[in-house]
Structures are given as C-alpha cells and as structure tokens.
Amino acid sequence: MDSDSLEPRRAVKARNILHYIIIMSGYLVSDTRKVTTHRLIEMKEQGQQIAMLTSYDYTMAQIVDQAGIDIILVGDSASNVMAGNMTTLPITLDQMIYHASSVVRGVKRALVVCDMPFGTYQVNATEGVKNAIRIMQESGCDALKLEGGVEIQDTVRAILDAGIPVMGHLGLTPQSINKFGTYAVRAKEEAEAEKLLSDARLLSEMGCFAIVLEKIPAALTKKVCEQVKVPVIGIGAGQADGQVLVVHDMLGMTKGFSPKFLRRYADLSTVITDAVGQYITDVKAQDFPSEAESY
Numbered sequence: 333m334d335s336d337s338l339e340p341r342r343a344v345k346a347r348n349i350l351h352y353i354i355i356m357s358g359y360l361v362s363d364t365r366k367v368t369t370h371r372l373i374e375m376k377e378q379g380q381q382i383a384m385l386t387s388y389d390y391t392m393a394q395i396v397d398q399a400g401i402d403i404i405l406v407g408d409s410a411s412n413v414m415a416g417n418m419t420t421l422p423i424t425l426d427q428m429i430y431h432a433s434s435v436v437r438g439v440k441r442a443l444v445v446c447d448m449p450f451g452t453y454q455v456n457a458t459e460g461v462k463n464a465i466r467i468m469q470e471s472g473c474d475a476l477k478l479e480g481g482v483e484i485q486d487t488v489r490a491i492l493d494a495g496i497p498v499m500g501h502l503g504l505t506p507q508s509i510n511k512f513g514t515y516a517v518r519a520k521e522e523a524e525a526e527k528l529l530s531d532a533r534l535l536s537e538m539g540c541f542a543i544v545l546e547k548i549p550a551a552l553t554k555k556v557c558e559q560v561k562v563p564v565i566g567i568g569a570g571q572a573d574g575q576v577l578v579v580h581d582m583l584g585m586t587k588g589f590s591p592k593f594l595r596r597y598a599d600l601s602t603v604i605t606d607a608v609g610q611y612i613t614d615v616k617a618q619d620f621p622s623e624a625e626s627y
C-alpha cells in the first residue's frame with residue numbers, strides 16, 4: 333500500500349474515533365470542556381461567534397447543552413415564557429433561583445448565566461451584592477446578567493468586587509418597559525446611541541465579561557463591537573460577536589410573538605399538538621396501551 337492511500341484511511345479512522353467519542357459523551361461538539369468567561373473573550377479575539385440561548389428547566393437545558401451551545405441564559409423572560417406574565421417584572425428572586433438551579437443540574441459544558449430579577453439590584457449596591465451572592469450560592473450558576481449602564485455602575489462594581497462575573501444588558505432592557513412605554517427599536521436617535529456607546533465602554537472597562545445588546549440598529553452594534561474588548565451578544569441587533577434567542581421562540585413553541593429578528597428553527601407547537609392529538613385518539617379508541625405496553 334503506498335503512502336497516498338494511507339493518509340485518507342488514517343483521516344477516516346480519526347474521524348470515526350472522534351464521532352464515537354462525541355456519540356459516547358452525548359455531546360454534538362468535540363470540545364466538551366466547560367466554557368468559561370475567559371474562553372468567551374478569547375473567542376472574540378479569535379473571531380469565533382458565540383451562540384447563546386435561554387433555558388429555564390433541567391430537561392431543556394440538558395438538550396441545549398449537549399447540542400453544544402456556548403452560553404445558557406436563565407433569563408427573566410421565564411416570567412413570560414414559563415409563567416405567562418405580560419412582562420419580566422413579576423418574577424421573584426426565589427423563582428429565578430429555582431429556574432437557575434434546575435438548569436445548572438442539566439448542564440456540564442455551557443456557561444450558565446442567570447438574570448438578576450427586577451427590584452433585586454436597583455435599590456443600592458449593598459442589596460445588589462447580597463442578592464447576587466444568594467443567586468450564586470443557591471443556584472450554582474456561573475455568572476449574572478444585569479440591565480443598565482451608568483445608573484447601576486456602583487452595584488455592578490460591587491458585584492464584580494465580590495468575585496462574581498457580570499454580563500451587561502443595554503438597549504431595549506425589558507425591566508424598564510414601563511419607562512419606555514413601547515417595545516420599539518431603541519437608540520435610533522443620536523443622544524441615546526451616544527449614551528449606549530458610553531455605557532458599553534463603561535461596563536467593559538469595569539470588568540464585565542460580555543454585553544447583551546437588545547433591539548438596536550445594526551450600525552450601532554457594529555460600533556460597540558469595535559469599541560469594547562469584551563464579546564457583544566445581540567438579539568435583534570444585527571451582526572455582533574454572538575447571538576442570543578429565547579429557546580421557546582426559536583423552537584416555535586410560542587405562537588403569538590413574531591418580531592422581525594426572530595428566526596424559527598422548528599415548529600414544535602405543531603409537533604406537540606399533533607402528538608397530543610394522536611394520544612387522545614389512541615386513548616379514546618382504547619388503542620393505547622397495547623398488550624406489549626401492559627404488565
């Protein structure tokens with residue numbers, strides 16, 4: 333056998349071994365090392381995009397993690413998606429800790445970030461740090477996300493000083509929806525765009541490890557990405573260093589929410605409806621359970 337025909341065989345064997353390792357580990361990615369905040373900053377430096385999705389429970393988090401997502405956000409969007417509230421404001425600290433600890437139990441690889449809910453960090457830095465420590469201790473998550481810029485800088489600094497990694501969130505910050513009065517695109521005007529840029533620089537300089545930008549013009553996102561060292565994760569904000577979506581939205585489980593930025597990767601609502609319909613039919617017809625499904 334000549335050396336030319338040996339190489340492809342080795343390559344095939346190596347690929348098969350890798351495939352076997354991936355299947356055995358249950359992960360769809362070969363690099364199953366735990367994602368860290370440090371690794372995310374390296375990814376930006378190396379021009380690698382960061383993929384982030386929300387999860388609120390153990391089962392979904394396990395699936396999303398094994399598919400190879402980089403960051404799982406236990407978003408306060410749990411208030412809308414899991415509890416059926418109109419806004420993110422009603423969800424409590426205890427409820428966020430419940431969701432985050434469920435997610436943490438399902439995740440081995442992704443970085444798990446938990447939202448600090450409304451009212452737990454806006455009063456003052458002391459209360460913010462106390463609540464931040466509670467979430468970290470009781471849920472076991474890796475980092476926290478807070479909405480806002482210069483207004484919450486003392487709290488962000490104090491949480492960082494306590495050794496807790498912080499992800500910023502600027503643009504359409506849903507905890508301020510009552511102040512905005514609308515879910516329209518933010519920072520279209522120069523003054524608001526300038527403030528957002530300066531807030532992003534501040535968060536990055538203070539030591540936040542990443543910043544989410546929600547529903548702002550793509551050109552502004554590009555400027556932020558160029559001006560801050562840390563990864564910028566967009567949602568309805570055009571191209572950035574990474575993207576985030578609410579998992580129930582991108583899987584097509586939520587029907588009434590169709591903003592322009594939302595790409596649906598599945599139609600699980602229809603899949604579930606069909607499966608439940610078939611189950612009902614089978615039960616009513618006494619087709620389920622069969623003898624093979626009985627003891």
Ligand code: KIV
Nearest residue numbers: 386407408409544576
């Ligand atoms: O709570 C959430 O889901 C979020 C994302 C939309 C970024 O904050």
